[in-house]
Amino acid sequence: MNDHDRNDRDSLLAAAVALRAEGRREEARQRLLALCAAFPDDAAVAYQTAWAHDVLGLEAEAVPFYERALAGAGLTEEDRRGALLGLGSTYRVLGQYEKAVRTLREGVGQFPGDGALRTFLAMALFNTGAHHEAMRLLLELLASGSTDPSVREYHEAIAHYAQDLHATV
Incomplete structure (x- = not known):
């Protein structure tokens, strides 16, 4: 990942986490799903996506993201x-x-x-x-x-x- 992609990823991830913190959970989940598609091997993105599903009561959907996060590096x-x-x-x-x-x-x-x-x-x-x-x-x-x-x-x-x-x- 080049520096430009890393900066985009970081700002998009921070914005999605902020949405979740503001209570805009579904919007955060959608953004995180898009980030997961763009960065499928990113453990931090997978973790935040799992968390976004969990807080919405979508536990079964959260599991693969938690597993991906823990299998990856960089957390x-x-x-x-x-x-x-x-x-x-x-x-x-x-x-x-x-x-x-x-x-x-x-x-x-x-x-x-x-x-x-x-x-x-x-x-x-x-x-x-x-x-x-x-x-x-x-x-x-x-x-x-x-x-x-x-x-x-x-x-x-x-x-x-x-x-x-x-x-x-």
């Missing part, structure tokens, strides 16, 4: 995190729980400190019947991140029980 770290979260969450909404767990585990592996990825993983684990692991993840998040004074008071106990919900001592 920023934040966009990669967002694409893993978006795809995992979308799989879960579509009832594809095993794919959701795999995708969200990949996300947690790459971004272990991200509470949103761990929360969505817990939900997907719950959907697969892995209730103990789901509860453990949520209790760990609660113990490490709650600002509620009463939860902070029991921080150590919650962290302990997160590791073994069957513990009695």
